[in-house]
Amino acid sequence: MTYRAQTVLAGLSDIRSDLEGLYKDLHRQPELGLREHHTAKKASDALRDLGYEVTDGVGGTGVIGVLANGEGPIVMARADMDALPVREQTGLPYASVVTVTDDGGAEQPVMHACGHDVHVACLIGCARLMAQAKDAWRGTFVALFQPSEESGDGAIAMINDGLTSKSPRPDVVLAQHVLPYPAGHVGIRSGPFLSAADSLRITVHGRGAHGSMPQAAVDPVVMAAMIVVRLQTIVSRELAATTPAVITVGSIHAGTDPNIIPDSAVIQLNVRTYDHASRSKVLSAIERIVKAECEASRSPKAPEIEKTVTFPPTINDEAPTRRVAEAFAAHFGDDAHTIDLQTASEDMSEIPKAFGVPFTYWGIGGIDTVLYSQAAKNGTIAQDIPVNHSPTFAPIVQPTLDTGVSALIVAALAWLAR
Ligand code: ZN
Ligand code: ZN
Numbered sequence: 001m002t003y004r005a006q007t008v009l010a011g012l013s014d015i016r017s018d019l020e021g022l023y024k025d026l027h028r029q030p031e032l033g034l035r036e037h038h039t040a041k042k043a044s045d046a047l048r049d050l051g052y053e054v055t056d057g058v059g060g061t062g063v064i065g066v067l068a069n070g071e072g073p074i075v076m077a078r079a080d081m082d083a084l085p086v087r088e089q090t091g092l093p094y095a096s097v098v099t100v101t102d103d104g105g106a107e108q109p110v111m112h113a114c115g116h117d118v119h120v121a122c123l124i125g126c127a128r129l130m131a132q133a134k135d136a137w138r139g140t141f142v143a144l145f146q147p148s149e150e151s152g153d154g155a156i157a158m159i160n161d162g163l164t165s166k167s168p169r170p171d172v173v174l175a176q177h178v179l180p181y182p183a184g185h186v187g188i189r190s191g192p193f194l195s196a197a198d199s200l201r202i203t204v205h206g207r208g209a210h211g212s213m214p215q216a217a218v219d220p221v222v223m224a225a226m227i228v229v230r231l232q233t234i235v236s237r238e239l240a241a242t243t244p245a246v247i248t249v250g251s252i253h254a255g256t257d258p259n260i261i262p263d264s265a266v267i268q269l270n271v272r273t274y275d276h277a278s279r280s281k282v283l284s285a286i287e288r289i290v291k292a293e294c295e296a297s298r299s300p301k302a303p304e305i306e307k308t309v310t311f312p313p314t315i316n317d318e319a320p321t322r323r324v325a326e327a328f329a330a331h332f333g334d335d336a337h338t339i340d341l342q343t344a345s346e347d348m349s350e351i352p353k354a355f356g357v358p359f360t361y362w363g364i365g366g367i368d369t370v371l372y373s374q375a376a377k378n379g380t381i382a383q384d385i386p387v388n389h390s391p392t393f394a395p396i397v398q399p400t401l402d403t404g405v406s407a408l409i410v411a412a413l414a415w416l417a418r
Contacts, residue, residue: 004417005331005410008133012125012405019125019405020397024094026117030083030110032100033148034157036061039081039120043145046124050131052143055166059157063145064167067131072139073415076170077126077408078348079119080149086111089391114388115178115366115395120145122176122404129409137416142167144351152197152311155350164354172320173352173359174411176404179342180387181365182372184399186328186407187339188362190321192274194314195246197345198283201308202227202267204294205301211259221254223297224265227290228252231269234285244341245282246272272343274313311345317358324360327414331406339363344388360411364403366395 022042029038040061047054047065055064061081087109088096098110127143144167148154181187204227206220228249235245247269254265271286273279287305294303328336339362352359365372367385375384386392 004136004413005327005406007136008129008409008413009406011129011132012402015125015128016402019121019401022124023117023121023397023401026120027112028094028096030096030098030112030117031081032085032102032108032110033082033151033154034060035100036081036147040145040147043081043120043124047127047143050128052127052131058163058166059147059154059159059161061147062154062158062161064163065127065143066168067127067141069134069140070138073171074140074142074168075412075415076142076144076167076173076351077123077412078144078146078173078175078351079123080116080146080154080348081120082116082148082150082154083110084113084150084389085109086113086389086391088113090394092394111391113390113393114150115393116149118178118366118395118400118404119176121401122408125401125405126408126412129405130412136418137413138418139416140168141412141416142170146348146351149347152309152345152347155347159350159354163351169355170357172415173348173355173357174324174408175348175359175361176407177346177361177363178366178395178400178404179363180367180385180393181363182367182369183365183396184369184403185335185337185365186332186362186403187337188316188321188325188328188360189339189341190316190318192313192315192341193339193361194342194344194346195272195274196279196313197309197311198271198279198307199309200269200271200286201306202269202290203264203304204267204290205264205299205303206262206297207300208263209261211261214261217261218298218300219261220263220265221261223293223299224252224254224267226297227267227293230289230293231286234282234289238281238285239278243278244274245278246343247282247286268308272345274341275315276313279313311347312349314346314349314361316360320358321360323414324362324411327410328407331410362407364400364407366400368396
């Protein structure tokens with residue numbers, strides 16, 4: 001298997017400088033979710049030139065490229081394409097200075113602050129090498145470029161636009177993310193990898209009155225305050241110490257004046273959980289507490305609990321994860337690791353779920369190894385190493401791109417090698 005990977009990866013030295021140029025071009029021209037027109041065109045043009053059967057505009061800007069190469073398994077690899085409304089401060093010669101007008105009419109800076117440009121460049125590199133070395137493998141390789149991961153609606157947009165009828169049903173779906181670990185390293189884990197994320201907007205109702213006459217009011221400020229305090233008991237009193245979860249109330253708004261008891265209060269909170277059971281337990285506990293506190297406060301009207309953003313947990317299936325972990329260990333040696341549980345969230349698992357197939361997802365490092373080991377030695381990783389979504393997040397070009405291309409090839413060939 002490793003031998004086959006070496007055969008396919010032999011072409012990497014010839015395409016390396018092209019890929020680096022492509023990466024810098026993508027980095028310079030980041031695009032927000034569902035507006036990835038330049039990026040999608042780069043991907044679909046490259047796939048068409050390589051002889052892939054290409055479907056464009058799936059769920060807006062999504063691209064599917066299919067390379068059939070005889071009887072055998074079907075492997076799908078997915079890359080997300082979108083950038084973030086962040087003003088880049090990396091100082092890189094290929095830094096973004098792009099600004100756009102958002103849907104609300106405001107001017108927004110745009111930056112590839114999550115490294116999705118790395119993912120796109122690596123998948124195009126992988127697609128090229130797979131097309132150039134068709135003698136080394138058998139089956140079908142599907143390259144999927146997904147829009148709008150950051151808002152959690154891109155995978156669903158592709159699915160709602162008929163993804164499962166526009167692509168052959170894969171045996172496995174693969175995906176990777178660049179993370180703030182040493183460049184050249186790959187990390188994978190079985191089971192939970194990324195948390196589920198649920199954002200809720202809760203409106204509680206009181207009865208407004210003069211600030212001097214609380215007896216005439218039902219005070220939503222006190223009601224909201226009780227809710228915020230009581231929500232703290234879900235993680236501390238209702239979940240086992242071994243079950244990780246986070247509930248953060250990030251926003252609370254009520255009233256306009258010290259002398260007026262307002263009519264209502266709005267609480268916005270974010271929940272992170274790692275499995276379906278604890279997720280539904282936490283969400284139903286939140287609902288129970290909100291309703292009970294409203295009742296305890298004599299609220300005249302039922303609260304409104306609205307889900308604003310939601311990401312599923314990313315839980316790697318065991319069998320394909322073991323297969324990829326073994327292939328990584330054989331290819332990367334000591335640079336292949338078991339990665340820690342990550343607190344970020346992703347929507348990629350919607351894609352294998354729509355096909356009813358398993359998936360595995362891994363991380364690749366993007367941080368200069370000297371910088372990283374210095375920070376590790378000083379105990380200052382948290383302060384010195386910029387993380388995803390930071391305006392200074394700047395994966396080094398190499399060996400990050402080589403690692404991302406190699407990881408995709410090695411993982412795909414764990415199914416497709418002849
Ligand atoms: Zn992100
Ligand atoms: Zn990301």
